[in-house]
Each structure stands twice: as C-alpha cells, then as structure tokens.
Amino acid sequence: MKSKFIIFFLAICLSMIACKKENTDVPKEDSYKQYFQANIAGKPINIEGNISTPRNIFHGSWTILGNSDGTNNELYTVNVQVPKDVLNTKIGSKLQFQIFDIKTGEYLLNSKIAFQKDFSTHIYLVTELGTAGSKTYTTDESKKAFKISILKYQKPKDGSVPFVGGNLNGVLYNTKDLQDSIVIKDAAFEVRF
Numbered sequence: 715m716k717s718k719f720i721i722f723f724l725a726i727c728l729s730m731i732a733c734k735k736e737n738t739d740v741p742k743e744d745s746y747k748q749y750f751q752a753n754i755a756g757k758p759i760n761i762e763g764n765i766s767t768p769r770n771i772f773h774g775s776w777t778i779l780g781n782s783d784g785t786n787n788e789l790y791t792v793n794v795q796v797p798k799d800v801l802n803t804k805i806g807s808k809l810q811f812q813i814f815d816i817k818t819g820e821y822l823l824n825s826k827i828a829f830q831k832d833f834s835t836h837i838y839l840v841t842e843l844g845t846a847g848s849k850t851y852t853t854d855e856s857k858k859a860f861k862i863s864i865l866k867y868q869k870p871k872d873g874s875v876p877f878v879g880g881n882l883n884g885v886l887y888n889t890k891d892l893q894d895s896i897v898i899k900d901a902a903f904e905v906r907f
Contacts, residue, residue, distance in 0.1 A: 750794050752901030757800045771795045774905035776875050787815045790878050803841050811837040818867050822859035851886035851896050860884030879904035
C-alpha cells in the first residue's frame with residue numbers, strides 16, 4: 715500500500731513538472747513617441763522619445779490656470795535641449811516655446827519681453843546658459859513675426875495630459891544685438907509629456 719502511494723505521488727509530481735504553463739503574455743504596444751525636428755541655424759536636429767526618455771532633453775508641460783470668474787486658461791510649454799554642435803556652443807542650448815490659452819491655430823509672435831512673463835505666448839533660445847557668455851534670442855517688434863502653428867491639440871478620453879503638435883518657422887534675435895540672429899525653419903513637433 716505504501717509503495718502504491720509513493721508511485722501515485724511521484725506520478726502527480728511528474729505531471730506537474732511536465733505541464734508547464736504556456737507563456738500567453740501579450741506584448742505591450744509601443745508607447746507614444748514624441749518628437750521635435752527642425753533646421754536650426756542651418757543644421758538639422760531630430761529628437762525622439764517616449765515616457766522613459768530623459769525629460770531634460772525634450773518635454774512638454776500642461777497647466778490649467780483658474781480665473782476669479784470661474785473660467786480657466788490652458789497653458790502649454792515645450793522645452794528642447796539643442797545639442798551643442800548645432801550652435802557650436804560649449805554646452806547645450808535651451809529652446810522654449812509656450813502658448814497661453816492654447817487652441818489649434820496660428821500664433822504670430824513678435825514681443826521682445828513676453829518670454830520674461832510667466833503667463834504669455836512666447837519663444838526664446840538661450841545659449842551657454844549659466845555662463846558669462848550666455849545669450850538670449852527671442853522675437854522683436856521691429857522684425858517679422860515668428861510663426862507657431864498648433865495643428866493638434868487633443869485631449870485623450872481619460873482626461874489626462876493632451877497631445878500637442880504643430881510647426882515653427884521664424885527668426886530669433888539676440889536681445890542685446892539685433893544683428894545676431896538664429897533662424898529656425900521647417901520645425902515640426904508632437905509632444906505629450
């Protein structure tokens with residue numbers, strides 16, 4: 715009797731080992747990929763990333779500002795680290811553009827002080843940030859307006875952070891020397907985080 719029990723026990727153990735569960739995990743779909751492509755000062759730049767890409771290279775941020783009358787405005791800011799070889803700098807440069815009360819449409823920017831305000835529509839680029847040789851480039855009232863087109867402003871059904879996409883074209887001027895400028899053309903972007 716004891717030997718039958720041992721044989722029965724061994725048979726069950728062997729059947730459990732032989733019957734491995736088949737891997738039925740469904741591979742995850744590729745996560746959302748965001749990008750920024752442009753020609754800056756005659757040199758191409760192409761940045762792509764997803765949620766796991768370091769956010770100091772390229773990211774967007776969405777803010778809802780409540781007003782005293784119960785309405786609100788949505789603000790979207792995009793930050794891009796321009797590689798140092800694009801502008802021949804010692805460190806990467808910072809490009810930031812921001813749309814206040816964002817909607818799809820065309821924005822023509824020409825204020826030379828808007829980038830200094832928190833709640834404004836603006837664009838600026840800073841080279842050699844944090845050094846004595848730092849220069850700030852932005853738009854200027856005396857020059858042709860910089861054009862930002864927002865072609866996509868889409869909120870997901872779950873109500874989370876919107877997808878924002880569009881393009882940029884124009885010239886940014888050194889705030890201390892209007893003869894010094896940086897051309898940004900054929901820029902396209904889509905960002906969510």
